[in-house]
Amino acid sequence: MPVLERNGGHEWRRRTTGESLIRWFGWLIGVAVFVVCWQRISEATTWFFVWDAPRIADDIWSRATPPRWEYITQLGRPIWDTINIATLGTIIALFLAVPVSFLAARNTTPSALFIRPIALLIIVSTRSINSLIWALLLIAIIGPGVFAGVIAIAIRSIGFCAKLLYEAIEEIDQSQVEAITATGASRWQVMAYGIVPQIMPAFAGIAVFRWDINIRESTVLGLVGAGGIGLQLSASLNVLAWPQVSLILLVILAAVVISEWVSAKVRGAII
Amino acid sequence: MSHRELDDMLGTKWRKPRFVPNPYLRWTLTVGFIAYLIAAYMTIDVNWARVYEGLDRGAQFVLAFTKPDFVSRAGDIWSGLLESVVMTVAASVVGILISIPIGLGAARNIAPMPIYLICRGIVAISRALQEIIVAILLVAIFGFGPLAGFLTLSFATIGFLSKLLAEDIESMDKVQAEAIRASGARWMQWINYGVQPQVMPRLVGLSMYRIDINFRESAILGLVGAGGIGATLNTAFDRYEYDTAAAILLLIIGIVMALEYLSGIIRARVQ
Amino acid sequence: MLRLKKLVKTYKTGDQALKSIDLDVPKGQVLALIGPSGAGKSTMIRCINRLVEPTSGEILLDDVDLSKLGSGALRKARREMGMIFQEYALVERLTVMENVLSGRLGYVGFWRSFLRKYPQSDVDEAFRLLDRVGLLHMADKRADELSGGQRQRVGICRALIQNPKLLLVDEPTASLDPKTSRQIMRLITELCQERGLAAIINIHDVALAQMFVPRVVGLRFGEIVYDGLPTGLTPDKLTEIYGEEDWEATIEKVDDEDEIEAAE
Ligand SMILES: Nc1ncnc2c1ncn2[C@@H]1O[C@H](COP(=O)(O)OP(=O)(O)O)[C@@H](O)[C@H]1O
Ligand SMILES: [Mg+2]
Numbered sequence: 001m002p003v004l005e006r007n008g009g010h011e012w013r014r015r016t017t018g019e020s021l022i023r024w025f026g027w028l029i030g031v032a033v034f035v036v037c038w039q040r041i042s043e044a045t046t047w048f049f050v051w052d053a054p055r056i057a058d059d060i061w062s063r064a065t066p067p068r069w070e071y072i073t074q075l076g077r078p079i080w081d082t083i084n085i086a087t088l089g090t091i092i093a094l095f096l097a098v099p100v101s102f103l104a105a106r107n108t109t110p111s112a113l114f115i116r117p118i119a120l121l122i123i124v125s126t127r128s129i130n131s132l133i134w135a136l137l138l139i140a141i142i143g144p145g146v147f148a149g150v151i152a153i154a155i156r157s158i159g160f161c162a163k164l165l166y167e168a169i170e171e172i173d174q175s176q177v178e179a180i181t182a183t184g185a186s187r188w189q190v191m192a193y194g195i196v197p198q199i200m201p202a203f204a205g206i207a208v209f210r211w212d213i214n215i216r217e218s219t220v221l222g223l224v225g226a227g228g229i230g231l232q233l234s235a236s237l238n239v240l241a242w243p244q245v246s247l248i249l250l251v252i253l254a255a256v257v258i259s260e261w262v263s264a265k266v267r268g269a270i271i
Numbered sequence: 272m273s274h275r276e277l278d279d280m281l282g283t284k285w286r287k288p289r290f291v292p293n294p295y296l297r298w299t300l301t302v303g304f305i306a307y308l309i310a311a312y313m314t315i316d317v318n319w320a321r322v323y324e325g326l327d328r329g330a331q332f333v334l335a336f337t338k339p340d341f342v343s344r345a346g347d348i349w350s351g352l353l354e355s356v357v358m359t360v361a362a363s364v365v366g367i368l369i370s371i372p373i374g375l376g377a378a379r380n381i382a383p384m385p386i387y388l389i390c391r392g393i394v395a396i397s398r399a400l401q402e403i404i405v406a407i408l409l410v411a412i413f414g415f416g417p418l419a420g421f422l423t424l425s426f427a428t429i430g431f432l433s434k435l436l437a438e439d440i441e442s443m444d445k446v447q448a449e450a451i452r453a454s455g456a457r458w459m460q461w462i463n464y465g466v467q468p469q470v471m472p473r474l475v476g477l478s479m480y481r482i483d484i485n486f487r488e489s490a491i492l493g494l495v496g497a498g499g500i501g502a503t504l505n506t507a508f509d510r511y512e513y514d515t516a517a518a519i520l521l522l523i524i525g526i527v528m529a530l531e532y533l534s535g536i537i538r539a540r541v542q
Numbered sequence: 543m544l545r546l547k548k549l550v551k552t553y554k555t556g557d558q559a560l561k562s563i564d565l566d567v568p569k570g571q572v573l574a575l576i577g578p579s580g581a582g583k584s585t586m587i588r589c590i591n592r593l594v595e596p597t598s599g600e601i602l603l604d605d606v607d608l609s610k611l612g613s614g615a616l617r618k619a620r621r622e623m624g625m626i627f628q629e630y631a632l633v634e635r636l637t638v639m640e641n642v643l644s645g646r647l648g649y650v651g652f653w654r655s656f657l658r659k660y661p662q663s664d665v666d667e668a669f670r671l672l673d674r675v676g677l678l679h680m681a682d683k684r685a686d687e688l689s690g691g692q693r694q695r696v697g698i699c700r701a702l703i704q705n706p707k708l709l710l711v712d713e714p715t716a717s718l719d720p721k722t723s724r725q726i727m728r729l730i731t732e733l734c735q736e737r738g739l740a741a742i743i744n745i746h747d748v749a750l751a752q753m754f755v756p757r758v759v760g761l762r763f764g765e766i767v768y769d770g771l772p773t774g775l776t777p778d779k780l781t782e783i784y785g786e787e788d789w790e791a792t793i794e795k796v797d798d799e800d801e802i803e804a805a806e
Contacts, residue, residue, distance in 0.1 A: 004461070020413075028405040030364075034360065034361060034364050037356075037357040037358075037360045037361040038361055040353075040357045040417075041357060041361055041417045041418055041421050041498075042356065042418075044354070044417050044418070044498065045413075045416050045417070046414050046416065047419040049414035050414070051417065053412050053413050054412070056412050057412045057665050060408075060411060060412065064352070080314065081314070084314065087307075087311065088308075088311055088312075088315075093519075095767075124524060124527070125524050125529055127527075128487060128488075128523060128524045128527035128528070129490075129520060129523060129524070130487055130488070130490060132403065132491045132494060133490065133491060133504065133520070135539060136330065136494075136505065136508045137427065137508060137516070138513065139508075140327040140328065140332075140508045140509075141326075141329045141332060142321060142322045142325035142329070143318065143321045143322075143325065144617065145315075145316065145318070146314075146315050146316065147316070147317045147318075147322070148317065149317055156709060163440065171468075173492075173505045173631075173634075175627060175629055175631040176631050176632070176633050176634070177635075178593055178627075179625065179627055179631035179632070179697075179700075180633070181589055181593065181620075182593060182620060182623070182625040182648050182710075183620065183621070183624075183625075183644060183646075183648055183700070184617040184618065184619075184620035184621035184647065184648025184704070185617070185644070185647035185648060185655075185706055186617060186652060188652050189647045189652055189655055189656075192655065192656050193633060193636070193644050193647065193651070193655070194633065194638075197634075197635040197636050198633070198634070198635065199634050200491045200635060201635070214366060216401055216657065217401075219401070220401055220404060220665075221401045223403065223407075223495070224494065225495070228313055237407065252404070253399050253400070256399050256401075257374050257399060277669060277670065277673040277678060280669045281666050281669055281670070282662065282666065283667070284637060285660075285665045285668075285669075285681075286658065287637065287640065287658045288637065288682050330701075363708070535687070
């Protein structure tokens with residue numbers, strides 16, 4: 001923090017003139033970028049609809065309330081499917097994520113030069129792509145249905161789980177591993193006794209955390225045809241059956257809240 | 272087995288204490304879980320013949336990654352991608368700006384009760400509603416186009432950032448903040464000097480992370496007509512143009528990786 | 543029994559931690575390795591069981607050169623050498639009993655160890671050892687629930703259940719309070735006597751070393767600068783090992799032998 005001498009007195013400033021100039025310039029560019037982005041959005045928008053939005057929103061609201069409660073009898077199976085997509089998808093993902101994470105962690109990878117980059121590539125590519133896109137892809141390949149949803153959730157979760165898990169593996173206490181090595185244990189025994197116990201809490205936490213996210217994601221997979229309650233949502237939207245839509249949204253909301261509660265409880269119990 | 276003597280224990284079997292000590296509970300849990308897995312598997316209804324047929328297409332798709340086609344639909348890809356980026360930038364800026372006051376309001380240790388409740392309510396709603404569902408509703412209200420996507424992402428950003436920011440403020444070091452307050456600072460000054468320095472690095476880190484998420488989400492909003500690359504991708508899948516789809520996916524992965532790299536650098540610098 | 547010949551270790555960073563060490567440890571002898579921090583004490587004992595790969599030289603354990611063994615034979619050789627660590631290095635989330643039994647990993651197959659189905663003889667031996675160090679009632683506690691002194695005793699059991707010929711002990715007392723330190727040192731030396739084990743004990747507390755061992759080796763900058771009786775450690779010698787300091791206070795005879803308290 002520079003102190004300038006001026007008029008015989010000391011003036012304290014946070015930054016030098018050059019620094020503040022650069023900062024101003026940075027802000028200017030930032031604002032300019034934002035304005036350009038906003039303009040593009042604005043150009044692509046039919047403002048007539050936007051001005052009309054309050055009326056439409058009001059209209060939708062009056063159509064959607066009250067929800068059609070008796071429709072809930074038809075939602076049992078879709079809810080069951082949704083839970084299965086999330087749960088089975090999470091389990092499959094965990095099975096696949098464990099080996100990937102061991103191959104990706106610096107301290108356990110067999111080859112930092114060849115295998116680690118491949119593992120990291122798997123992690124990045126499965127993680128960067130939303131489960132809805134995976135679902136689209138799988139539906140194109142194996143046809144619509146719950147199975148496509150399970151696999152989509154599984155693939156999307158591999159990268160997520162493997163990333164958190166390999167970070168946990170890299171953070172383990174190496175001295176415990178050394179101690180096991182020093183007893184004459186084999187490679188696999190070192191893993192089972194020196195590494196696995198240390199990452200177990202992280203593993204359980206990741207599993208529950210991801211399951212919670214997957215419940216959310218599997219509620220909407222049906223929008224592209226991959227099973228679950230999203231199918232009903234999509235069907236109801238197509239025929240503009242707003243009372244059904246509002247009921248489904250309430251059910252989804254409840255599912256999200258419950259799964260978050262369960263996952264918080266389980267994580268609390270583990271740690 | 273408190274204080275048994277050595278002589279009693281020699282020759283007795285040893286087994287690891289069970290994770291669930293009560294045998295009835297343990298067996299109920301195990302059997303219940305297996306029964307669930309079987310029931311879930313039975314209701315999935317996999318059409319193996321269809322899956323088998325699909326393997327061929329799956330292979331084609333994987334092969335498409337070796338010769339992605341950036342050219343045939345270059346115009347669509349470019350405009351879709353640009354729209355995704357524009358939505359991401361605009362929504363991140365607006366979302367971050369709004370989430371700061373809401374985050375302050377949702378922190379119990381600095382906000383008065385009524386404001387706290389309102390802000391927590393906003394956060395809860397935003398977090399419970401997924402992007403894609405918000406997008407559907409906003410498209411219904413505002414019409415097709417990036418405006419709906421922009422609003423969706425802004426809304427989601429608010430829920431995400433405000434919650435984490437509030438948690439950060441609630442867990443901050445009280446002594447530092449109190450020292451500033453003791454010096455007779457006003458509320459704004461107190462926030463500026465006592466709170467901001469403590470939470471700023473994490474806020475920057477989380478914002479970067481959220482930009483990354485926003486971009487990934489922007490890729491699916493197009494599926495429901497809320498602008499971005501998703502529409503192009505959907506079309507490519509519908510037409511079985513795997514090489515174009517592969518090109519788009521590679522672009523998404525590339526941009527996500529670049530964003531992660533960038534956010535890594537920025538996070539390292541602010542800390 | 544253990545003989546080091548011209549043992550050299552140069553780390554990748556260029557640190558020459560050991561400069562041609564020659565050392566002979568006969569069967570059943572307990573020796574203390576003293577020296578300032580950074581002298582190369584840890585490096586030396588880690589080279590012996592090859593947790594650190596020596597750069598050159600020979601490590602002869604009963605005339606087998608450990609430095610040339612392949613991985614299978616190295617594991618067999620490691621069973622002969624129990625190691626005890628400064629920070630205990632117990633697997634924190636396993637129980638005391640599992641930690642002790644992990645000393646048998648070199649002897650049992652993967653699936654047996656994975657399913658915790660150790661031979662009854664191993665289990666009995668673990669019970670006996672835990673009883674010997676006064677922790678039998680803690681057998682099913684998790685290691686992270688134990689105090690420092692208790693953890694170190696579990697560490698000792700884990701090393702002893704290997705049925706080793708040699709103990710490698712790296713600063714066993716550095717994380718413990720003075721009283722517990724003495725108890726642990728006494729326990730280690732007593733157990734070595736009972737079982738006729740040789741031991742190399744790294745320790746930087748000279749007084750503690752003098753109290754318990756018959757032979758002291760002084761290390762400085764990776765070289766042996768003293769090898770002899772603990773009584774021979776004159777202020778001059780200590781200056782040579784540690785550098786200039788007033789040593790009279792340190793080597794003043796420690797005569798208050800307080801009783802080991804029956805554990806707990
Ligand atoms: N893993 C390592 N990599 C590089 N240098 C090391 C490593 N471990 C120890 N050294 C260096 O080797 C020397 C001896 O260290 P060490 O054997 O730990 O000494 P001591 O146990 O006597 O304190 C020190 O100079 C230390 O910096
Ligand atoms: Mg050391």
